[in-house]
Amino acid sequence: MKSRKHMSTKALPPIDTLAEGGNLQRTEALTRQADKFLAHRRPLGPLEYALSQSGFTVPKLAEQGNGCRIHDTLGNEFIDWHQGFGATLLGHRNSEVENAIREQLGKGVNLSASSSPEVEVAVALCDMIPSAEMVSFGKNGSDATHAAIRLARAITGREMVFTTEYHGFHNWSLASDPTCEGIPQRQRNLIRTIPYNDIEALEEMFREFPDEVAGLIVDPIRREIPNSDWFEGLRSLADRYGALLIFDEVVTGFRFSPGGVQELYGIIPDLTCVAKALANGMPLSALLGKRRYMEKLPQIYFGMTYRGEALSYASALASLNIYKREPVHEHVANIGTALRERFDILAAKYDIPTTLKGHPARMEVAFGCAGRISDLGIKSLFVQELVRNGIYSDGLFLPSYPMNEEVIELTATALDKTMGVVRAAKDCNTLEGFLVYPTSEDCYREA
Numbered sequence: 403m404k405s406r407k408h409m410s411t412k413a414l415p416p417i418d419t420l421a422e423g424g425n426l427q428r429t430e431a432l433t434r435q436a437d438k439f440l441a442h443r444r445p446l447g448p449l450e451y452a453l454s455q456s457g458f459t460v461p462k463l464a465e466q467g468n469g470c471r472i473h474d475t476l477g478n479e480f481i482d483w484h485q486g487f488g489a490t491l492l493g494h495r496n497s498e499v500e501n502a503i504r505e506q507l508g509k510g511v512n513l514s515a516s517s518s519p520e521v522e523v524a525v526a527l528c529d530m531i532p533s534a535e536m537v538s539f540g541k542n543g544s545d546a547t548h549a550a551i552r553l554a555r556a557i558t559g560r561e562m563v564f565t566t567e568y569h570g571f572h573n574w575s576l577a578s579d580p581t582c583e584g585i586p587q588r589q590r591n592l593i594r595t596i597p598y599n600d601i602e603a604l605e606e607m608f609r610e611f612p613d614e615v616a617g618l619i620v621d622p623i624r625r626e627i628p629n630s631d632w633f634e635g636l637r638s639l640a641d642r643y644g645a646l647l648i649f650d651e652v653v654t655g656f657r658f659s660p661g662g663v664q665e666l667y668g669i670i671p672d673l674t675c676v677a678k679a680l681a682n683g684m685p686l687s688a689l690l691g692k693r694r695y696m697e698k699l700p701q702i703y704f705g706m707t708y709r710g711e712a713l714s715y716a717s718a719l720a721s722l723n724i725y726k727r728e729p730v731h732e733h734v735a736n737i738g739t740a741l742r743e744r745f746d747i748l749a750a751k752y753d754i755p756t757t758l759k760g761h762p763a764r765m766e767v768a769f770g771c772a773g774r775i776s777d778l779g780i781k782s783l784f785v786q787e788l789v790r791n792g793i794y795s796d797g798l799f800l801p802s803y804p805m806n807e808e809v810i811e812l813t814a815t816a817l818d819k820t821m822g823v824v825r826a827a828k829d830c831n832t833l834e835g836f837l838v839y840p841t842s843e844d845c846y847r848e849a
């Protein structure tokens with residue numbers, strides 16, 4: 403049992419300052435109400451999630467966004483490297499997207515029948531994504547992955563699922579997370595997490611359950627660029643063992659290329675899930691795939707009241723047109739590469755063992771730390787200092803289309819200050835006096 407002796411109670415200056423146009427009283431009132439009335443306990447945005455384990459909260463509520471910047475209710479401006487969990491690939495308030503939504507608003511929001519934009523988005527997706535022959539829509543990424551797994555089970559008559567990491571909040575997926583409560587044990591027995599980028603180990607798993615796996619669902623590129631044989635290996639193992647290969651391109655879709663990772667690597671999965679950038683922040687997801695499988699969709703009752711909601715289709719259509727017409731994925735990859743270069747130089751300057759892992763369009767900070775402070779503790783401090791310096795990130799760096807050289811410069815300046823503080827904390831071997839909010843025991847390693 404770790405001791406709590408490291409709990410820091412030292413008062414540092416509050417993290418928030420009131421900028422012009424900000425409203426302190428309103429913010430404090432809203433924050434109190436959020437704490438009291440929002441059951442999901444994430445009223446303060448994604449940073450709270452990253453830092454909740456260290457007791458750190460970011461008392462900011464977003465007021466508005468524009469391009470790659472957001473403002474909080476205190477009037478502070480941040481460069482938004484989070485971009486709505488990666489959804490707003492074109493940035494906040496892209497004018498073409500916004501006009502399309504406005505135009506549709508004048509025609510009605512939920513018209514009780516499929517609308518023309520719904521059909522047009524389906525056609526555009528089949529044109530853009532290599533594995534798409536038919537499409538169905540949901541609202542969240544979780545809807546699409548949930549339907550994909552139920553469809554794979556219906557088609558194969560099997561129940562076991564092989565998975566990579568997070569694929570949504572439904573039982574079948576969170577069954578792989580032992581810390582999530584309320585999941586029936588039977589569901590937990592039906593899921594196995596595969597080792598990423600290790601075909602031999604995956605084959606070993608298939609050998610253990612040769613006739614039981616309904617689907618192999620993978621988030622194709624998360625923290626690591628896989629070996630060249632990985633995707634072909636997935637395809638051939640799925641075929642050999644009679645499982646459906648499902649690409650969860652909820653994050654990678656449109657961001658890595660208009661046709662997603664499958665287009666980049668020339669691999670055709672049986673089913674694919676996209677969401678997030680599909681409608682640039684509006685709630686829309688899609689399950690798509692080979693006709694012979696998708697035709698079975700009515701048998702799994704993938705239905706919902708809000709499928710007809712037309713603003714999201716209008717937004718998707720405008721977004722897809724931009725992805726087709728403009729070099730969006732190349733630009734965000736260039737931005738990611740430029741940031742990573744600056745990041746590496748600063749990490750060397752301060753001698754901090756850290757990198758931005760993953761594809762340049764989807765990077766995540768990773769610390770390899772020695773000493774008393776744990777990786778979580780360092781990450782908490784890192785995020786705190788970035789926020790103080792006007793950078794909104796929970797450790798994920800998801801570049802967006804409006805980002806430019808100036809944004810890289812501002813981010814590098816903030817990173818410079820941030821890494822300076824991290825260096826100082828490491829030298830002192832404590833977070834005491836560095837983290838504003840009390841640190842939890844998880845911020846330190848076992849003695």
Ligand code: PMP
Nearest residue numbers: 542543544568569570621650652
């Ligand atoms: N798959 C992946 C890879 C994700 O990252 C997420 C959410 N971030 C989901 C599925 C679920 O999407 P949603 O939150 O829209 O339900």
